[in-house]
Structure formats: structure tokens, C-alpha cells
Amino acid sequence: MYDFFFVLIPRHMPYLLEGALVTLELSITSMAFALVLGILVALGRLSDRALLARPLDAYVEIWRDVPLVVQLLVIYFTLPQIGIRLPGFWAGVLGLSLNLGAYLSEVFRAAITSIDDGQREAGLSIGMSRTMIYSRVILPQALRIALPTVGGYFISLLKDSSLVSFIAVNELLRHGTIVISSTFRSMEIYLMVAMIYFVMSFTASRLVARLEFILTPKHLRRNVPTVAPTPLDALPAAHTSTSTP
Amino acid sequence: MSQPHSAQEDLITVRQLRKAYGATYVLKGVDLKVKRGEVSFIIGPSGGGKSTLLRCLNFLVKPSGGEIIFGDRRLCHEDGNTFHVVPERELRDARSRMPMVFQHFNLFNHRTVLENVIEGPTRVQKRNKEEAIAEARVILDKVGLLERQDFYPDQLSGGQKQRVAIARAMAMRPQLILFDEPTSALDPELVSGILDTIRQLAVEGMTMVVVSHEMKFARRLADRVHFVAEGIVVESGTPERVFDAPESDRLKGFISSILH
Numbered sequence A: 001m002y003d004f005f006f007v008l009i010p011r012h013m014p015y016l017l018e019g020a021l022v023t024l025e026l027s028i029t030s031m032a033f034a035l036v037l038g039i040l041v042a043l044g045r046l047s048d049r050a051l052l053a054r055p056l057d058a059y060v061e062i063w064r065d066v067p068l069v070v071q072l073l074v075i076y077f078t079l080p081q082i083g084i085r086l087p088g089f090w091a092g093v094l095g096l097s098l099n100l101g102a103y104l105s106e107v108f109r110a111a112i113t114s115i116d117d118g119q120r121e122a123g124l125s126i127g128m129s130r131t132m133i134y135s136r137v138i139l140p141q142a143l144r145i146a147l148p149t150v151g152g153y154f155i156s157l158l159k160d161s162s163l164v165s166f167i168a169v170n171e172l173l174r175h176g177t178i179v180i181s182s183t184f185r186s187m188e189i190y191l192m193v194a195m196i197y198f199v200m201s202f203t204a205s206r207l208v209a210r211l212e213f214i215l216t217p218k219h220l221r222r223n224v225p226t227v228a229p230t231p232l233d234a235l236p237a238a239h240t241s242t243s244t245p
Numbered sequence B: 001m002s003q004p005h006s007a008q009e010d011l012i013t014v015r016q017l018r019k020a021y022g023a024t025y026v027l028k029g030v031d032l033k034v035k036r037g038e039v040s041f042i043i044g045p046s047g048g049g050k051s052t053l054l055r056c057l058n059f060l061v062k063p064s065g066g067e068i069i070f071g072d073r074r075l076c077h078e079d080g081n082t083f084h085v086v087p088e089r090e091l092r093d094a095r096s097r098m099p100m101v102f103q104h105f106n107l108f109n110h111r112t113v114l115e116n117v118i119e120g121p122t123r124v125q126k127r128n129k130e131e132a133i134a135e136a137r138v139i140l141d142k143v144g145l146l147e148r149q150d151f152y153p154d155q156l157s158g159g160q161k162q163r164v165a166i167a168r169a170m171a172m173r174p175q176l177i178l179f180d181e182p183t184s185a186l187d188p189e190l191v192s193g194i195l196d197t198i199r200q201l202a203v204e205g206m207t208m209v210v211v212s213h214e215m216k217f218a219r220r221l222a223d224r225v226h227f228v229a230e231g232i233v234v235e236s237g238t239p240e241r242v243f244d245a246p247e248s249d250r251l252k253g254f255i256s257s258i259l260h
């Protein structure tokens, strides 16, 4: 039996890795959209225009209160009803981005409000525009503060993207189940799938830690503990870890 | 700026300036003039409206009514019942000519000393970066921080931070520098260094409006002292006039309270 297991590895690994590649593409693409969305939503919610801020509050609240897998199913089955045909991959990206964007907006909002107002006033007092203050003073500091938490969310995303197998996207987990349906070797295949997820997440968490180190000014560098990835739904609302004193 | 007659020119004229938070007026009609080259001190009891007044001058706080003229430009005025403020772009331009030094320094924490100082010249005034750096070094040398130019704010003492903040203001080639209690957040032994820096600026003819509780310093350095209480300028005059011959009971009370 164990011999047989090792035979399964070379036979099915390429197909599983193909799925893993899709998982990576899905996660990176969704992350990119979610980052932009998260920053814009955070800025919108912090603006004093209620017409902009209140609907965005509602978006964040709703998306955080519905399980991700349900969101994906709703998107997947609703879009065709309103005449939008999206390939499964892009429906997955849409669902994951909207979900993660809601969480990231909370992270960015907390990071932005943690920058003391005095720096904004100092910017104003030398004639900087609001846009310039955001791009030159507030965001560079806020993004660095948010980075560890955002990194943690990316690692969660790598794993939670497995939920898009529910909407027939051919990513890693789905490739695994496809193999199982023809081989009936659930344990072995799921073990291989688990190993691949582990390697991807582990590598990602090293990269995040490295990035964090690089982006920390030299005089503030010390051994930063690595990010403990947390499932999306388990994270508290405005969870931000601060690595700078 | 160094023409002999310009010393008499009004750089700032404030008339009937009012500021309300909700229904409460914290400035109730302030009249104030600042001449070019003059050092004005604003003194008065806590909560009297000193900071609010200073922050209305550069519109960090938007006034509710009255008139402010800065140089040859009227930044706000009233016309019948409507209160007009110039567009934000003009306010920014005015602010860049009258930078403010804050009680808590408010340096850009992610930028080095030198980067803090050249931020305004290069980004706001779009000056050539090499020139801005050269000028910034001269200024940093003047405030005694040239060897700290590559330090970050959290590697500096309070007194050093405040000198960087002053250097950042000077780098704007300002017509006026506003100070809001520049020494109040400092340990006693660091105060005199900042006061020396301000004195040096005064000697060079910089126009300054300083909110301060340092009465001895005000007496020595000020050309004019304005006593602000309960949202108005109660009395103005030379330091001798204000400190030695106060007229109003309010000012007499304030002066005796700080002597004891």
C-alpha cells in the first residue's frame, strides 16, 4: 500500500501542481484587486462625505457577516441571472477580492487612523495638499504598519481560495478531488494537496517576513516574529498588528 | 524684504475674527496686526483661545467670521451676511509662506531630518532638489543639527526634534513663522536651546508670532505682546507696557497669577 502511495506521487503531481498554479494566480490576482479596493474603501470611509462613507460602511459590514463560500456561490449564480457571464476563474477573483477588500479596508483604516493627526497638520502647515499629505506622509507609514496583517491575510487567502472549488474553478483542491474521483485514493491525494498548500503558505510567510524586514527602516529593525496566518472569518474587525513602537 | 520702510508694513491684519465650535464662540472678535520683521508674543490663560487664533491665521482651523489679510492678499472677509474664504489652492500658498512650529514637533516620522526639511521646498515649492538640499544643510548647520541630517525623528531628543521642526519651517523661506508653545513639551534643560534658536531668528529679522508661557523670554524678545483671554485680545503693547503697566483687571490678575 505504501509503495502504491509513492507511485501516485509522480503520476498525479503534475496535474496537482497545475491546480496549484491556478491557486497562486487566483490568490495573487485577488490580492492585487483587494489591496486597491481596501485602500480606496478605507479612504472613502474616512472621508467626511457621508454619501460616500455610509454605503461603504454597509459594504464592509455585509461582506464580513456572510461566509465566504456563500458569497462565492451567490456571485456565481447571481451574475448569469443579471446577464453577466464571467469565467469561473474571474467569478472567483471577484468573490475573493470583494471579501478580502472588506477586511483589508478595516486594516488600512485602523493603520491610517493610527498615524497621529499632528503629521497631517504639519503637512498642511507647509502648504501640502490633502492628496500630497496622503501620498507622502500618511500612506507610506500606514502601509508599513498594515503590512504584517495584510501579509497574514494573503496567506489566509492562499488557503481560503480552495473554497472556489465550490464554483468549479480548476484550482488545487478541485484538481485533487478530480484525481480522487478516478483513483479513489482520498487519503494519499489529500495528503499531497495538503503538502502543496503547506509549501505555498510557508514560502509566502517567509517572503512576507522578508518584505517586512526590507521595508522597515534600518534603525527600527529587530527580529520581527513571523506572521501567524489566521482564517479570514476568524479575524476580529479592526485587527492591526503594529510592528513599530 | 530688507527695504528700510518695510519694517512698518503690516504683514498680517486681523479684524473681528470669530470662531465658533457648535454654538460656543471661542474667538469673539479678535483684532490684531503683525508688522513685518516684528516678533509678537501671544500670552494668556489656558483655554483663552491662543492656539485657536494662531490656527485660524493659517486656516488649520476655519474661522467662522471676520477678516484676515496676509501680505497683499485677503484670505477671508465678510460681505453682508456671507463669509468668504479664498479657494483652498490660495490657502495652501499662504500656508507655505507662514509655516507653523507645533508644541509636539509633528515631524514626518518616516523621513530623516534632511528629508523632513526638504519636503516642503521640493514638493510644495517644486524647487530643484540639489539646491534645496544645499540650502537645508545651511539651515541645519545654523540650528546645530547638520551632523544629524540622516537621523530619524525617533532617534532625536525633544529639543533636537523641535529644532528640526524650526528648520523645516525656515526652509520654506517664509514671510512669517507661527509658533504654538514651542517649548511646552520639552524638559526644562532643553528649553533654552530652542529659545536661543528663536532668538537667533529674531535677530535675523524673521517675522514671528509666538504663543508662549515663557514670560521672561517674551519680555526680552517681543516687540509686541498680545494678551488673549476669553476669545478676544484684551490688551496689546510693548512688553514693558503689558507686563509693568497692565490696565485691565483681567491682565493684572493674569500677571499676578504667573508671578506667584
Ligand SMILES: Nc1ncnc2c1ncn2[C@@H]1O[C@H](COP(=O)(O)OP(=O)(O)OP(=O)(O)O)[C@@H](O)[C@H]1O
Pocket (backbone or CB within 6 Å): B021, B026, B044, B045, B046, B047, B048, B049, B050, B051, B052, B053
Ligand atoms: N476642536 C475643538 N472643538 C471644540 N472646542 C474646542 C476645540 N478646540 C478648542 N476648543 C475650545 O476652545 C477654547 C480655546 O482653546 P485653545 O486651544 O485656543 O486655548 P489656548 O489659549 O491655546 O489654551 P492653552 O494655553 O491651554 O493651550 C477652549 O475652551 C477649548 O476647549
Ligand SMILES: [Mg+2]
Pocket (backbone or CB within 6 Å): B050, B051, B052, B181
Ligand atoms: Mg494652546
